[in-house]
Amino acid sequence: MTTQNERYIPALGYHWLTSLYDPVVQLTTRESTFKPALIAQANLQAGERVLDLACGTATLTLLAKRAQPAAEVHGVDGDSNILKIAADKAQREGLTIQLQQGLANALPYADSHFDRAMSSLFFHHLTRETKRAAFAELHRVLKPNGELHVADWGQAHNSLMRVAFFGIQLLDGFVTTADNVRGLLPTLMLEAGFVDVCETERYSTVFGTMSLYRARKSA
């Protein structure tokens, strides 16, 4: 793992809460529904190189490896502590994934390196400027025709989901979450150069609407 001294937001806002991350997410986000759905959507193929951006404890990263053992699966995250939890989890599950410390706005990979990129529960932590930089970096590291698959809080699809999302806004901040609940993630993907951008699925959760998105880098 490399080290960097730049900024990232810990998974639950504070380092001392990170060890509680997996049970909290399991209980509150319908993780066991939307993460497998995102993996199914990505339709990973043997021999592909796959990136999970802001992989955290590597739940999605490990699902990807389990779904397609013949893919080379990478996880990157800004927090070296959460990457240790991820590495322990991978070892316990007997799965080989590549983990690296790095920031979304300066990904430590060459241009056109990955066939697929994925990310879950991440973009709502970023300012609009960093969201733009992160989508630009994802576009850079994907190969032509490479696909991006994202799960994150999306535009509330009814008033109950809008009220529920105030819980996330109180926890994670109103500024960084505003673009998500306004449904602007697809617009930001288009601005970064992605094509065929669409919202593919929506789930109701206790914290609001969880949306899945798909986008492609043109050939």
Ligand SMILES: C[S@@+](CC[C@H](N)C(=O)[O-])C[C@H]1O[C@@H](n2cnc3c(N)ncnc32)[C@H](O)[C@@H]1O
């Ligand atoms: C809410 S957690 C999501 C983790 C995982 N993707 C999941 O679905 O459970 C957000 C993650 O983003 C990471 N993170 C926050 N800001 C970052 C940045 N600028 N660059 C890279 N990682 C960052 C945090 O360390 C944390 O692991």
